[in-house]
Amino acid sequence: MEINKVYSGFRLDRIERIDEINGTAYEMKHEKSGARLIYIDSPDSNKVFNIAFRTTPHNSTGVAHIMEHSVLCGSRKFPLKEPFVELVKGSLNTFLNAMTYPDKTMYPVASKNDKDFHNLMDVYLDAVFYPRVREDAEIVMQEGWHYELENADDELTYKGVVFNEMKGVYSSPDSVLERQMMRELFPDTTYGVDSGGDPDYITDLTYEEFQEFYRVHYHPSNSYIFLYGDMNIEEQLAFLNDEYLSHFDAIDVHTEVALQAPFTEGKVVSYPYSVGSEEPTDNRTLHSFAYVLPDVTPEHSLAFEVLTHALLTSPAAPLKQALVKAGIGSDVSGYYLDSIRQPMWTVQATGSNLDKQADLQRIVESTLQELCDKGLDKELLEASLNSIEFALRESDFGGRPIGLAYIIRMMDNWLYDNDPLELLHYEEALANIRKGLAGTYFEDLIRHSILNNNHKVLVSIYPERGLQERKDAEVKEHLATVKANMTSEEIEAIVEQTKRLKIRQETPDSDEALASIPLLELSDLNPNIEAVERRESKIGNTTVHFVPTFTKGINYVGLYFKLNCLTEEELFYADILSDILGRIDTSERGYEALAKDINMNLGGLSSDITAISKDGKRDEFTPLMIVRAKALHSKLPDLCRLINEVVQKADYSDDQRLTELVQESKAIWDNEAFRRGNSIVSQRVMAQVSAVGKFRDNGNLGYYQKISELASNPAALPLLPEKLAEVARKIFRANNVDIMFVGEEGELEAFENLMKPFVETWDATELSDDALQITRLSGNDGIVTAGKVQYVAQGGNFIDHGFKHVGPMSVLETILRYEYLWIRIRVQGGAYGAFANFYDDGNMIFCSYRDPNLLETLNVYKELPQYLRDFTLTDREMRKYIIGTMSSLDLPMTPALRGPRAMGMYFSGAKLEDKVEFRKQVIACKPEDIVALADVVEPVLNDNHICTMGNEQKIKDTGNVFDNIVSLG
Template sequence: MSTPMERAVVLRSLSCTPLVCTRFFSRSARNLLGRLSPLPKRHRAIANLHTRSLLRHHLRAISTSSTRPSIQLRKHFSTLSPRAIATPPTQPSPEVVGADDEVAKKLGFEKVSEEFIEECKSRAVLYKHTKTGAEIMSVSNNDENKVFGIVFRTPPKDSTGIPHILEHSVLCGSRKYPLKEPFVELLKGSLHTFLNAFTYPDRTCYPVASTNTKDFYNLVDVYLDAVFFPKCVEDFQTFQQEGWHYELNNPAEDITYKGVVFNEMKGVYSQPDNIMGRITQQASILLALFPDNTYGVDSGGDPQVIPNLSFEEFKEFHRNYYHPSNSRIWFYGDDDPTERLRILSEYLDMFDASSAPSESIIQPQKLFSKPVRIVEKYPAPEGGNLKKKHMVCLNWLLDEKPLDLETELALEFLDHLMLGTPASPLRKTLLESGLGDAIVGGGMDSDLLQPQFCLGLKGVSEDDIQKVEELIMNSLKNLAEEGFDSDAVEASMNTIEFALRENNTGSFPRGLALMLRSVGKWIYDRDPFEPLKYQKPLLDLKARIAKEGSKAVFAPLIEKYILNNSHLVTVEMQPDPEKASQDEATEREALKKVKASMTEEDLAELTRATHELRLKQETPDPPEALKAVPSLSLSDIPRKPIFVPTEVGDINGVKILQHDLFTNDVLYAEVVFNMSSLKQELLPLVPLFCQSLLEMGTKDMDFVQLNQLIGRKTGGISVSPLTSSIRGKEDPCSHIIVRGKAMSGRTEDLFNLRDRTRGARSAMDIWSIRNRWNHLCLGQTLWVVSQGCKKGRYTSLGARALLCGMQNGSRDRDDMEGVSSVQLFSCCLVFTFLIEVVLSLVGGGSEANQVSYSQGDGVSVSEEVNRILQDVQFTDQKRFKQFVSQSKARLEARIRGSGHGIAAARMDAKLNVAGWVGEQMGGASFLEFLKDLGKKVDEDWDGVSSSLEEIRRTLISRNGCLINLTADGKNLTNSVKFVSKFLDLLPSTSPVNYVGKAANIYDTGYELNGSAYVISKHISNTWLWDRVRVSGGAYGGFCDFDTHSGVFSFLSYRDPNLLTTLDVYDATGDFLRDLEMDNDTLTKAIIGTIGDVDSYQLPDAKGYSSLLRYLLGITEEERQKRREEILSTNLNDFKEFADAIDAVKNKGVVVAVASPEDVEAANKERSNFLEVKNVLD
């Protein structure tokens, strides 16, 4: 499971997150949406496709895993496989109805209230179970992506991690499903679009989703049985496996700690950002943000405290809190509302009411009478200038009681104004100060009972700590006194309103996003309907701003909740290169004392128990237990792949792809530029070039004005690179892609649209544009919006990273990138604008291509766009150096927390051209480049600036340009011939390892067959899950087959082992040869694979997937062929694949991100097996 202070790392998807990924709007906008901000920061096991799912099955074709790191949010997030990229917009349809009241009464439910929620076109009914008091929200609409979730208030009293361990454990078998892990069996043979478990600081949530009704109810039943009747409360070995236990293989050896959660949290506590987050939240330091309530402890578990947890306490926690009376239950979608209640009644009627609701109430933290300060050390690698690696963060608890929704909305809006874009004043001031490398804290957080505001910098000099604190306070005072620019207010309002109205939930089903939004208040006994209704609060806020002015609205909020708020905790983090070794020494000393206290009989018993637990882990479930888990049959699976309509056309020599899909009046557009002619030495500059295009000024305006113009006129423009292998070709697919989206809305406003700086546009002007482009557009009014994406991240195959980054706009806590805004235009005008972006970047074209319209001062759209992109000046040396420092800080943080991604990128770079290219722009090679670039910017800025101009001249051209449109009714260097000569191993100063091994299996003569999808998935879900995760204690282990390049990779995540894991990889061929599989197991494997291939997608994702297939030459005939091969997979295919996979064993490249101690031990055992390169200073 991932960690309490993580956001999505997602394996090799490192350019922006999750199909997820990623990425998203600013944190404040996400909070308003209830998008991802309510999601916890830890996941159980994304055993399918996480952020790479779409890319893997529509682009790279195969990727499976027994676990994935999750989206780094604020709680513990346990995502098994959000295969559904998103639920589509709700289509117009007759009004839906709920269950009959009389039928509900007969089933034991009383209707409390009922409302039609216009914002999500749904009828919501709140029921109460008469016998237990359980509350159920039944939301009915026409969304086929059905969602169920059950949430319990689970406030911990200490940091032993009971909620986290229990969340892992309840899914390890139950009364009706007595196998070891029905969770894993579900992901093997289900069409689930979401299969998760989340642990928050005060609640635990178990959601599932599926578009198949039969499958959906199967999932619901397994989950209900798991939470109410789990085996773990009777099975001590499950507690040991998932929580913690002493391990002793031989009485003569040292005792060690093992346990999935224990090992996970050791990894979490090794990251400085995570440590800071915990300090501000926890009571382990007396004067912290929450010293007096449940938030003062870590629900995920502190590795130093976890071993204090007893099995009796574990069982009692379940008995107290996992009760219907203490639950909130959610159903959503197009299934029968009565059937929902019938399923629930079978479980709830087995219980009586309990006192759990009163015992689980979250008590608020009272505000401090004076600020406090905390100084803590964090483990830092040796070398480098440690004096400049301090962190400081100011943290306010905003109120001692929950805020009303109107105040919360205003504060979220204020947060976006201050921090939401690169031009936002508070963010700009901090980053331009030169006092730190990147922002930490993330701003406003309203996920818990009481909201907080946290802000600071990392990469700070020891001498500048006080300067940072003063800068933050003075900046906030200035904002309260001077207010905000009206254009900034307009752009922020457009961003937030568009985000709410579009409700693009990325990798999460819409019903899940709505559930988390509602539960965020419901769990505190507040109205569950209110968080779903944003229209009136938003209109009221807009009216207040219009009437009183933004300063009158926001200045009092800054003064009351921040400047005059004495509940301030300042946290300073100091780097300590000895802390990690000291912590390990403390752990070893404690274990020595444990062993010294044991008799010979005790040691013999512990050795026996260790072997007994391992035997249980390695013993397969009996066939009868496996058959108990409900599964679909092959007859439930459609024979044909999901069809995306694609029309290929031509406009003035520019090729255009059009996808006629219902998008709820949203236009999604991509403009693609060929990167084939770019010099190799310029590759590492491409991510920074993309960032510079949008975050530097032009001849006429600085970058603040430019960002405001983008926000008001377009809602934002994103620019990112895409690189991937193409099967059968040596040269990679390499492009720069500009993305945008737009949404219809206020037609009347369109004809009165006025740019305060440019004058008015007439209806005739717009009509002339519409006529010119009516063969492409619907002529409807649209909101123009573009999604921000991450820059300067590391990628393995850039395509997967790009895809993940482009699904949503986002702002990470550490870098706060990717913000979207919105401005009203017509659909025709939207497309015209995007085309003009292309033409302006190209630098001209015929007059016929220059579409303009009258403005009060005669300035055309073309001229504005030319200023935005063609006229961007690469002259701001100071700002560009900020980009370099920020990129370096982000990449170093991700190496420490996501080392498996670096290992994967390194292996790809060794084995194929696209991998090498991607690694130059985002992996360890990119980090080396950034280290040198900072110095070069100081010494040869003219040279750097000239290189950026050369990239623009080379890349931005109409030659090879491609446009992709999705709406209702509507190649990096391809001559790169070599792989980097400087590829070696990459260690990390981490207490856990990330171990990878890969080879090109096409070199063995293997020819791709769709059965490889099934086989790879089965290897991850069985062999690697059992040997690397369950027995080995790693957080995750998985395999990945890049069907375009032929590279087959093994990877592990947060792995306490190194050589042992490599031995497991090498034994995979023998595992396949010895494999015995009955028809039911094979069918589950096939169905689970089809579920991955048929990932549910929003129209924009469908259109973008089709674009990627087009670029990579994947035809519909090939897709059909692969699907037939998947469906006809047999046991012999598994055994034949063993010879191909032996190439990894015999010729594979090994890359491990590992601690020096483990590398040294490995090289002692196998002489000079690993060559070491230290990447982190």
């Protein structure tokens, strides 16, 4: 391809090699429609397509978010109610979603299958350029909001998917804090409103306003198209031109993001947020001190990432330490945000009180001034720079397509008419920043962008009991007034509208409409599974598991310590231990020096607690604490040295430091508990059903309850050092660990030679491996919060009823998530979503999230067996569900994920041939196999194991559903 030539209507303006991502970028513009396009040619088989629009709402009705939902509800070529859902059911996609940001909306897809990739592009392009919602207001009613009135005498209510989703978002205090902060920082621009929608304003959106927003924002001249991966680009350009872009003429668009005028002086404001009637209010205030930064270059953005890590993220972070030691908050954090036109830098403190507000601002500014006057710790900065550089070079996004990460990054420049490719280059910026370590580069940055900057806001939100109840009463009164002012004809019209909407939701798409969605053949599916090689060797009596993999020069190490030697009571201390490893002193030095060393030489060191069930076995599992580290192969000696220091030389005697970390952990849970609702309620149900479920709950809600109790009990805190030391002594033994090493051929010997001298010094005392005796929970829990929506879970164990885990259960998961539960709980019930999981240890769970209902959702679960007994499906629709299920079983494997996959197979005892047989069962699944699962589901549901987290009054009004009413915190 040559610059200035036209290919299928696209003029090629630029070709640029980007060594950092091993790709070549082609920047083009479609001459007739005005659409912009960038293609990155890469050998990656995981292809990515994205179309984005600059969307700049002027109010908080959530019009951009509701638009994102609504355009995916049927289009010209695909006249179904929800083509997006039909795609998810029957695609081999590796990513399929849509995202609303404060100033843009993105529609990305990815697949390794060429035919599938083309199908995904076609459906998404037709959706954004020819959506049915332009003429169909009922789609906006369903996805956005509508009045609900089944009978003329009923109370008038609001319902809608986005309405309930955002009620859930606004139930988390950190979301409330962010919303208020953006409103104060950007009062005159699109960032001052909530593109996702504020539930207090969503119901102001009219269909006419919605249509106008589409007209202004969803034209090719306002679009940004991205293609990535190994493909025939000229074929893709021809498709884009012939099927879509050639039908549009370029227009002038005016969707620019306005600049917020800088403040002449900062602001300090406070707002209440709601907590439950029994939730504590002390130490529950959140503060956010934020600056809008002037004149930020891409190099400065990278420097601010380094600065944020050094000042606020690292355990040695001086600004964080200053605020914690001054008692401003239990948890101090911060972030730099450059995905908006005017980047911002934020310091946040949680676990605080409102009277600390002025102290926070004073300490932040005085500490930064002192650091600039004395000079920042160069070793700390270099360590943080190394940590950021490692992440850039590793480019691991947890299995997500790497091309998706590239386009998200590029949009941070492209959207504002700056060079999009500039943000993919980082070598020069890294070199300049590293050079700046010798001078006053970072000090000058702080002075210019923060200390001499008055565009700042300190926002605090404080807990207030009864706030949500008053708001609910106001909404109820408002709706009663609205209804009272309606004529009988208007009331009857809403009753009829409610009926029509329900009929629409309950009426299945026609076979003809369903057939419009392109579909792969079962022959496109591969029943085989990629084998991850694992070789065993020994260091003394300790087993080493080598997973040979091409890793781009990075080694991954995992120490898998078994927890069978602990009592159930001691698991709590193991969880604390996992939280604090690498963040406390060792016998060799303080935690600040340790943190610098880790960041200087490693790409990360962390630990977590998990349980791996035995394949197909009821209540047989291996409880583990996994200590993980990763580093460049050249840093392998440092990796081994640091792992040894962290697990063998930790000093637990500093009770003041331990108290800080306990308080920090509690503060984090206080803010995030509601957001983790689906995980909490699912595991709480499983805690009634199985030992492994209770084990996991011990580290989830059980941990939160115990850490809250410990944090509020000064008498118990001094006992913590002894408890932790004793638990660590039991866990960190040479004969209690399996070591994983992921690297390239020839690297194992070096690792074993480095690790052997350390392992040989570890305690090898024999301890009982059957000390862990788990006691299940009893009774159904209703977990009350001030939240506006619920998470509703019900489940049990099907092995208890004589069944085993089979392939059709995975197909049923797909059917329930995108058919039965989707229609009954999301579409009709107004929840954000629902899912089902069947596990190979027999555990089964159904769960809804951000759900306005409770008893109605439990009734949906109750009616599932009958749905299954009546289940019928065409061969084509069955094939769709099978393909969608296989897609979920075939997530891409990055080097970082291959080791854990191999270790999971090892501890579970799973055999590759059994996995292949399971996949064959999925591919061979027939409708009658789904019908047969009614006999599996029904007895499990009859066991009546339930847990809900949500609105306090809603839970208390359910009668005798719950045996225990539990308060968060």
